[in-house]
Structures are given as C-alpha cells and as structure tokens.
Amino acid sequence: MCYRMKACLTIRDGHLFRNWPVEYRCDEFKNSSISNVGGGGGGGGGSSSAVNSPSRSHLAGNQGEPSLTQTSILHSVKESSSKLARYLIAHSLGRWLLYPGSVCLLNKIPLSLLVKGRTRLMEDFCGKRAKLIARDGNEIDTMFVDRRNRKDPWQRGAWLVICCEGNGSFYEMGCLFTPLRAGYSVLGWNHPGFARSTGKPYPKNDVNAMEVVLQYAIHRLNFSLPEIAIYGYSLGSYTATWAAMSYPELGALILDASFDGLIPLAMKVIDKRWKKLVMKTVTEHFNLNVAEQLCNYPGPVLLIRRTLDEITSTQFTPEKRIPIIKTNRANQLLLQLLKSRYPEILSGAEEVLHHWLSIDSLPLELLIYHYLYKVDEDWCFHTLLSYRASLGSKADFPWGLGKDLPCKQKQQLALFLAKKHMKNVVTTHGRTLPPEEFQLPWKL
Numbered sequence: 001m002c003y004r005m006k007a008c009l010t011i012r013d014g015h016l017f018r019n020w021p022v023e024y025r026c027d028e029f030k031n032s033s034i035s036n037v038g039g040g041g042g043g044g045g046g047s048s049s050a051v052n053s054p055s056r057s058h059l060a061g062n063q064g065e066p067s068l069t070q071t072s073i074l075h076s077v078k079e080s081s082s083k084l085a086r087y088l089i090a091h092s093l094g095r096w097l098l099y100p101g102s103v104c105l106l107n108k109i110p111l112s113l114l115v116k117g118r119t120r121l122m123e124d125f126c127g128k129r130a131k132l133i134a135r136d137g138n139e140i141d142t143m144f145v146d147r148r149n150r151k152d153p154w155q156r157g158a159w160l161v162i163c164c165e166g167n168g169s170f171y172e173m174g175c176l177f178t179p180l181r182a183g184y185s186v187l188g189w190n191h192p193g194f195a196r197s198t199g200k201p202y203p204k205n206d207v208n209a210m211e212v213v214l215q216y217a218i219h220r221l222n223f224s225l226p227e228i229a230i231y232g233y234s235l236g237s238y239t240a241t242w243a244a245m246s247y248p249e250l251g252a253l254i255l256d257a258s259f260d261g262l263i264p265l266a267m268k269v270i271d272k273r274w275k276k277l278v279m280k281t282v283t284e285h286f287n288l289n290v291a292e293q294l295c296n297y298p299g300p301v302l303l304i305r306r307t308l309d310e311i312t313s314t315q316f317t318p319e320k321r322i323p324i325i326k327t328n329r330a331n332q333l334l335l336q337l338l339k340s341r342y343p344e345i346l347s348g349a350e351e352v353l354h355h356w357l358s359i360d361s362l363p364l365e366l367l368i369y370h371y372l373y374k375v376d377e378d379w380c381f382h383t384l385l386s387y388r389a390s391l392g393s394k395a396d397f398p399w400g401l402g403k404d405l406p407c408k409q410k411q412q413l414a415l416f417l418a419k420k421h422m423k424n425v426v427t428t429h430g431r432t433l434p435p436e437e438f439q440l441p442w443k444l
Contacts, residue, residue: 017131017141017196024220025133026212114195117172121145125180132216134208138192138199142213143171144221147185156183159251159440160223162213162243163188164236166257170195174432175233175256181435184229187221189213203238203286210239214247225249229440233257234311234429238288244297252441253297256304257429259312259329260291260336268314291333295340298397300441303337303422304433305330307360311429326358334422342417344402349414356415362424369419373411380416384444 121127125145132140147157161179163186165171171188172195180186192199192209199205217223229252232240237258244253259265294301305328306312312330313323335353339346346353352373359365369375387401402410420442425433 017139020129020131022133022139023130024212024216026135026208026215027133111195114170114172117170118143121172130216130220132189132209132212134192134199134205134212136199136205136208138205138209139197140189140192140209140212141171141196142187142189142216143176144187145180145185146221147183150183152183154183157185159227159229160185160187160217160221161229161231161254162186162217164210164230164232164238164240164243165189165191165194166234166236167191167201169233175231175236178433178435178438179231182438185223187213187217203288206239207242210243211246214243226251228252229254231256231438233433235288237290238293241290241293241297244299245293248296248298250297250299252300252302252443253294254302254304254438254441255290255294255330255333256433257306257309257312257330258290258303258333260332261329262286262288264314264329264332265312291336294333294337300443301337301421302439302441303330303334304437305422305424306429307424307426309429325360326354328357330422331357334418337421338414338417341397341399342401342413343398344400345405345410345413345417347402348407348410352411353414353418356418365424369415373408373415375412375415375419377416380413381444383413384417388444 118127118129121143122129128144128146130142130144132142134140150157161184163171163174163176163179165174165176165188169175170190174188176186176188189209190197191201192205193201197209214228217228218225225247226249228250230240230243230250231254232238233256237255240253240255244250305325307325307328308323309328309330310316310323313325313328315324315327316322317324331354334357335346335350338353339350356365356368359368384401387399388395391399402413405413423437423439425437427433
C-alpha cells in the first residue's frame with residue numbers, strides 16, 4: 001500500500017470515529033469525582049504569628065539578618081517556583097517519557113498499522129468497536145470480542161478479560177492478543193490520548209477511562225463482576241490494580257511485567273543531581289502506587305515475572321547487561337501482597353522468599369523448593385483450606401495463620417504461596433506474552 005493510500009485510510013478512520021455513535025457514557029457518575037493525587041499548599045499560620053512579633057523582627061534586623069517576613073516571602077516564592085517547575089516537567093517531558101504512545105510523532109507513525117490491526121479484530125474475530133464517554137468527557141476507543149458461545153471444554157469464553165495496555169501499546173497490537181488467542185472473551189481499550197481515544201494520559205484520566213470500561217462491561221456486555229478478570233501489562237498495572245481495589249468482587253487479577261511503584265524505576269535512569277526533583281514530581285503527578293492498590297484487592301492474583309525484563313529490573317550484570325532477577329520489582333509486589341494477606345507466615349519466612357526470588361534458573365528453583373525446604377504441597381494446601389474453613393463467612397485478609405507454627409512450616413507455606421501467586425516466563429519486557437503462558441490465578 002502506497003504512502004498516500006495509507007494516509008487517506010488513517011484520515012478516513014479518524015473521521016469515522018469522531019462521528020461514531022456513543023455506546024455508553026458515564027453520566028450516572030457525574031456527581032462524584034476521583035480526587036487527584038497531590039500535595040497541599042504550604043501552611044503560613046506559623047510564619048504569620050512569628051512575623052507579627054515585633055521583638056523577633058527587631059532582633060533580626062539588629063543582627064543584620066533578613067526579617068522573618070522576608071524569609072517567609074522568599075520561602076513561599078521558592079516553594080511556588082519549585083512547584084511550578086515540577087508541574088511543567090510533569091505536563092511536558094514527564095508525560096512524554098511515561099506515555100510515549102500519546103506523543104504525536106510516535107502516535108501517527110503506526111496509525112496505518114493500528115487501522116490494519118483493528119480491521120483484523122473486527123473481520124477475523126467479529127470484534128465490536130465502541131466509543132465510551134468517561135466522566136471527564138474523554139472518548140475511549142474500545143474493542144470487544146465475545147467468546148461466550150464458542151465450544152470450549154474449559155469454558156474460557158465465559159470469562160471476560162479486560163486488558164490494560166502498557167505505556168506504548170494499543171489494543172490493536174498489544175497484550176489483548178494473548179488472552180484472545182488463549183480462548184477468552186476480551187475487552188481492550190486505549191489510554192486517553194492514544195490512537196483514537198481523546199484527552200491526555202494522566203493517572204486520573206486513566207482511572208476515569210478504566211471506570212467507564214468496567215461499567216460498560218457490566219451494563220452493556222452483561223458480564224457480572226465475578227466473571228471479569230483484569231489483565232494489566234506493564235504500566236497498565238496501575239489501572240488494573242485500581243479496578244481491583246475499587247471493585248473487590250472482580251473474579252481475578254493478572255499483572256504481567258509489573259512493578260510496585262514508579263520511583264525505583266525512575267531512580268535507575270536519573271542523575272543523582274536530579275533525584276530529589278524527580279521524586280517530588282513523580283509523587284505529586286504520577287503516583288502509580290501499584291503495590292498499595294494491589295494489597296487492597298482480596299481476590300485471586302497472579303503475577304507474571306519476566307526473567308529477562310530490562311524495564312522492571314533495576315540492576316544488570318556488568319558483562320552482558322543481563323537483568324539481575326533479584327532486582328525485578330515484581331518481587332516487591334509479591335512480598336508486599338503476601339505480607340498484607342499472611343503476615344504471621346511472612347514474619348518467619350521473608351528471608352527464604354528473598355533467596356527463592358533471587359534464583360534465575362528453573363531447575364535450581366525447583367531444587368530449592370522441593371529438596372532444600374522440602375515443601376509438602378498437599379500439607380500446605382490442606383492447612384490453608386482448613387484455616388479458611390475455620391473462619392466461616394469472615395475469611396477476610398489478613399489471616400492469623402502461622403502464629404503458632406514452627407519456622408520450617410512457615411517457610412513451606414511461604415514458598416507454596418509464592419509459587420501459587422507468581423509465574424516465571426523467560427522473556428524480555430516488550431515481547432507479547434505467548435497465549436500458552438496466560439492463565440487465571442490460583443484460587444483456594
């Protein structure tokens with residue numbers, strides 16, 4: 001296809017979507033709002049009382065030092081300037097670095113490929129494209145493939161997997177294809193500012209988009225919450241964990257190539273001179289607190305750790321620049337999740353988990369699991385099952401299991417739970433996960 005034909009195709013596609021009928025809008029939620037993460041202004045009450053003290057002001061003046069009034073003004077100017085600088089960084093370079101798929105230069109180059117991918121989904125998989133209106137007015141471009149009537153002995157099509165793409169991917173050619181090829185019903189959506197979704201990709205806008213996508217799945221596609229699994233890839237883990245935290249009845253959560261928070265990943269590429277500025281900017285404008293949100297979801301969780309992930313690892317071997325697996329931030333996700341659910345078990349076994357998570361060889365990992373710590377999986381399973389039964393209808397986390405157990409049994413339970421909640425895949429960050437590696441989480 002020549003360049004002119006491709007250009008005409010993409011222009012026509014954009015015109016069509018602008019005039020596409022709205023399938024679902026989030027109007028019923030317009031009276032409530034999702035608050036921004038950000039710091040408040042500096043308080044001036046204490047400074048004011050000091051300024052109004054004539055003896056202090058007079059004393060400062062006699063010593064040739066600036067008065068407290070001057071100090072307060074200078075401090076306010078400095079704080080305001082710093083806050084403005086962080087705002088400008090966040091809304092320009094910060095957004096471009098964090099969401100490269102929204103940058104015009106990077107966004108327009110693959111549009112013909114996106115049109116091709118979208119057409120394939122609609123023609124080969126009977127996909128249904130829909131325009132949703134989020135609470136902030138952004139138009140969210142979505143694609144739904146229904147597999148509920150497909151003959152499948154495992155009934156995978158009865159599950160809807162909502163796919164949350166990474167910071168440079170689109171539903172037309174992203175992680176959606178993994179559960180799709182595995183036989184599940186899928187619902188993909190593009191971040192605000194990506195391809196035909198309007199707006200700009202900031203955390204609040206992303207959350208608004210996720211909200212309307214979930215509401216659409218429930219009210220228009222007729223899936224109940226227990227029938228919905230959320231699949232978050234890379235940066236998509238933020239909206240995936242937000243959905244799981246906000247809708248605890250969701251059936252499952254799968255996080256692939258994920259991380260606990262943005263700051264550790266930012267620090268590995270930032271010069272020491274800029275670390276303080278970057279930390280404040282990230283905290284105020286891009287507080288992607290994945291681990292915190294994950295720990296507020298009570299349902300089944302699977303973490304997919306990519307053993308060669310160059311993005312979510314913070315250290316590399318000096319010779320071949322291979323990611324060191326013990327620095328993969330998915331490890332911290334697992335540890336924080338297990339600690340929030342099974343604190344008494346982790347209290348005597350965290351060191352064992354650190355050891356197990358640092359192994360980058362599957363045979364060695366199995367050797368440690370089965371022969372060094374002699375994990376009895378049947379005993380672990382029945383111990384967990386029996387404890388849950390003893391709680392009756394009040395089986396909420398955190399559990400007190402492990403308080404009276406000896407250290408070796410705690411270690412067995414910790415390793416058993418870690419193995420059930422984390423799956424290793426030997427691949428790099430940017431590759432699409434093979435469909436055979438996709439699975440729903442273990443459920444007790």
